[in-house]
Amino acid sequence: MPKVPITVAIGDGIGPEIMSQTLRVLEAAGAALAPEFIEVGEAVYRAGHSSGIGPEAWESLRRTRVLLKAPITTPLGGGYKSLNVTLRKTLGLYANVRPCRSLFPAVATRHPTLDVVIIRENEEDLYAGIEHQQTPDVVQCLKLVSRSGCEKIVRFAFEYARRHGRRRITCMTKDNIMKLTDGLFHRVFMEIGRQYPDIEQDHQIIDIGAARLADTPERYDMVVTMNLYGDIISDIVAQLTGSVGLAGSANIGDHGALFEAIHGSAPDIAGQNVANPSGLLQAAVLMLGHLGQHEVAARIHNAWLCALEDGLHPADIYRADTSRAKVSTTEFADAVIARL
Amino acid sequence: MPKVPITVAIGDGIGPEIMSQTLRVLEAAGAALAPEFIEVGEAVYRAGHSSGIGPEAWESLRRTRVLLKAPITTPLGGGYKSLNVTLRKTLGLYANVRPCRSLFPAVATRHPTLDVVIIRENEEDLYAGIEHQQTPDVVQCLKLVSRSGCEKIVRFAFEYARRHGRRRITCMTKDNIMKLTDGLFHRVFMEIGRQYPDIEQDHQIIDIGAARLADTPERYDMVVTMNLYGDIISDIVAQLTGSVGLAGSANIGDHGALFEAIHGSAPDIAGQNVANPSGLLQAAVLMLGHLGQHEVAARIHNAWLCALEDGLHPADIYRADTSRAKVSTTEFADAVIARL
Numbered sequence: 001m002p003k004v005p006i007t008v009a010i011g012d013g014i015g016p017e018i019m020s021q022t023l024r025v026l027e028a029a030g031a032a033l034a035p036e037f038i039e040v041g042e043a044v045y046r047a048g049h050s051s052g053i054g055p056e057a058w059e060s061l062r063r064t065r066v067l068l069k070a071p072i073t074t075p076l077g078g079g080y081k082s083l084n085v086t087l088r089k090t091l092g093l094y095a096n097v098r099p100c101r102s103l104f105p106a107v108a109t110r111h112p113t114l115d116v117v118i119i120r121e122n123e124e125d126l127y128a129g130i131e132h133q134q135t136p137d138v139v140q141c142l143k144l145v146s147r148s149g150c151e152k153i154v155r156f157a158f159e160y161a162r163r164h165g166r167r168r169i170t171c172m173t174k175d176n177i178m179k180l181t182d183g184l185f186h187r188v189f190m191e192i193g194r195q196y197p198d199i200e201q202d203h204q205i206i207d208i209g210a211a212r213l214a215d216t217p218e219r220y221d222m223v224v225t226m227n228l229y230g231d232i233i234s235d236i237v238a239q240l241t242g243s244v245g246l247a248g249s250a251n252i253g254d255h256g257a258l259f260e261a262i263h264g265s266a267p268d269i270a271g272q273n274v275a276n277p278s279g280l281l282q283a284a285v286l287m288l289g290h291l292g293q294h295e296v297a298a299r300i301h302n303a304w305l306c307a308l309e310d311g312l313h314p315a316d317i318y319r320a321d322t323s324r325a326k327v328s329t330t331e332f333a334d335a336v337i338a339r340l
Numbered sequence: 341m342p343k344v345p346i347t348v349a350i351g352d353g354i355g356p357e358i359m360s361q362t363l364r365v366l367e368a369a370g371a372a373l374a375p376e377f378i379e380v381g382e383a384v385y386r387a388g389h390s391s392g393i394g395p396e397a398w399e400s401l402r403r404t405r406v407l408l409k410a411p412i413t414t415p416l417g418g419g420y421k422s423l424n425v426t427l428r429k430t431l432g433l434y435a436n437v438r439p440c441r442s443l444f445p446a447v448a449t450r451h452p453t454l455d456v457v458i459i460r461e462n463e464e465d466l467y468a469g470i471e472h473q474q475t476p477d478v479v480q481c482l483k484l485v486s487r488s489g490c491e492k493i494v495r496f497a498f499e500y501a502r503r504h505g506r507r508r509i510t511c512m513t514k515d516n517i518m519k520l521t522d523g524l525f526h527r528v529f530m531e532i533g534r535q536y537p538d539i540e541q542d543h544q545i546i547d548i549g550a551a552r553l554a555d556t557p558e559r560y561d562m563v564v565t566m567n568l569y570g571d572i573i574s575d576i577v578a579q580l581t582g583s584v585g586l587a588g589s590a591n592i593g594d595h596g597a598l599f600e601a602i603h604g605s606a607p608d609i610a611g612q613n614v615a616n617p618s619g620l621l622q623a624a625v626l627m628l629g630h631l632g633q634h635e636v637a638a639r640i641h642n643a644w645l646c647a648l649e650d651g652l653h654p655a656d657i658y659r660a661d662t663s664r665a666k667v668s669t670t671e672f673a674d675a676v677i678a679r680l
């Protein structure tokens with residue numbers, strides 16, 4: 001199989017360690033990939049690119065249109081823009097797909113049957129990053145929502161449901177307060193929903209929706225929601241499967257895709273070889289599916305599951321009161337490779 | 341004791357039923373209150389007041405400065421403004437206090453030691469309700485944050501912690517994305533925090549913070565956060581104590597206060613005598629504390645707890661697999677009164 005060129009960003013914090021182990025697993029599994037490494041993030045910010053992304057990086061992305069990305073920290077203050085947001089917007093990655101599924105009994109969870117896919121709008125909302133100082137006392141941020149943006153993400157969600165045999169989509173917004181913006185998202189959901197009578201549909205206000213999701217996530221199948229709400233509820237649902245460290249995500253556009261863990265760069269544990277590489281590994285599995293390498297994707301997913309079932313647990317999911325073994329980042333990758 | 345005049349709004353949906361039972365309990369307990377009833381909500385919206393509040397209601401509020409309010413539905417569409425938001429802003433109720441505490445073993449919960457107070461900023465953020473149609477395709481909503489607003493709520497939170505013997509406050513914002521607005525809230529938290537070295541302080545990004553709160557709420561003591569985040573996480577934490585139907589809230593300003601349940605008007609179960617009056621009853625208990633009627637407040641709180649401990653459970657917390665009895669709204673109020 002010819003090797004597919006992909007762009008790889010090793011990230012900051014725990015990024016480099018979990019990326020190198022993910023790439024080892026991909027290679028051992030025989031994924032047909034030709035990684036091009038780009039430097040983005042801290043070093044590039046400091047070199048004067050306020051987006052944290054230099055021209056070679058954009059050049060590579062223009063060529064490959066696929067990015068496997070480890071977590072990256074945007075330095076606070078100093079006028080830096082979030083690199084995550086810049087990548088999502090510049091590459092037009094309007095759909096952020098976050099599948100969260102319990103791995104019980106391999107991983108302890110109060111919600112053994114949890115299996116929810118969150119489809120998060122990925123370009124609009126408060127993430128546009130348009131902020132102003134209005135008066136010496138008042139600052140503002142603009143929440144932007146477009147009909148075309150709502151239509152794209154809602155249609156994507158329904159098509160995803162059909163393609164993956166999902167039965168119900170719950171839309172969450174706060175349109176009792178934001179009647180124009182959140183109201184538009186909700187209205188578009190109902191309009192487009194009419195074209196998908198085979199998919200059950202409902203709507204919940206985000207406050208009570210998030211509360212029900214946190215309490216009984218097993219009652220949900222798919223959720224489609226706006227950018228910031230999706231950010232919050234996807235961390236919640238992933239955590240309820242055992243750890244935010246277990247979930248990968250796909251950022252999908254019409255002309256490119258970006259795959260990443262949903263967790264951050266965790267500088268507090270960086271360089272200690274204790275981080276769980278599972279989120280990035282799951283992102284890589286999603287990427288292989290996107291590239292049509294389904295067989296390798298399944299092989300990695302199964303080996304990963306076996307390692308967890310065999311009780312080899314990185315620190316974030318390790319519980320002292322069980323018969324599991326606490327393993328390092330590299331030991332966990334070794335265990336996955338041994339089970340391929 | 342002279343009776344204190346309070347304003348009472350009986351609300352829509354399940355509002356009237358839970359309010360009448362709450363007032364029965366207050367009366368039976370000997371609370372020194374002289375309720376003035378105002379009409380707000382649906383009927384007033386329809387009579388042409390776009391705020392849902394007529395002049396007599398404002399008159400009463402100007403007199404009493406204390407409102408006990410049942411849930412009210414803002415009709416969707418038609419240019420109606422949220423009555424909740426109008427009341428909070430007009431009365432300057434900048435602090436929304438939401439204590440959430442597990443009642444285990446009286447009420448089943450996975451989090452028996454949960455005891456978290458959420459202090460939610462109550463006037464700013466996206467709740468300003470400033471929305472525009474920018475182009476035929478694009479709508480926007482303005483998120484407004486002021487330094488003075490941040491200072492008021494943060495100081496309130498620290499003073500509350502001292503007054504109530506709380507030890508730690510966690511601030512939650514999304515300032516990796518919203519550096520000016522959320523960044524201001526976070527910065528003010530750190531600045532003012534320096535004046536309270538006796539209170540432990542930390543900060544979490546709202547996505548991972550909400551996830552940890554949903555997973556292990558027992559690890560938190562107090563949370564201070566912005567309006568919309570507070571809306572979402574308070575429903576989550578209340579639900580994890582057993583039901584959103586259990587929590588009351590105090591909306592506090594320098595010249596007035598409003599007490600309400602945190603749940604909505606639940607039109608689907610209205611008029612069936614099945615709603616749980618506990619949230620409003622807890623709001624009434626908070627109101628009595630605010631008015632200095634601590635002894636009556638404690639008597640009601642204890643009677644309420646006894647009724648729950650004796651296994652008398654409204655539908656939202658009733659579980660068929662236990663030896664509890666499912667009771668109606670009125671039966672539950674009877675049970676509380678019998679235990680005063």
Ligand SMILES: CC(C)[C@H](C(=O)O)[C@@H](O)C(=O)O
Pocket residue numbers: 082084085231262264516517547
């Ligand atoms: C790092 C941050 C900008 C990002 C986001 O808010 O989208 C992250 O939390 C995520 O969920 O991918």
Ligand SMILES: CC(C)[C@H](C(=O)O)[C@@H](O)C(=O)O
Pocket residue numbers: 176177207422424425571602604
């Ligand atoms: C009804 C609604 C406007 C209100 C809010 O969003 O504040 C409610 O959810 C609450 O939490 O009190």
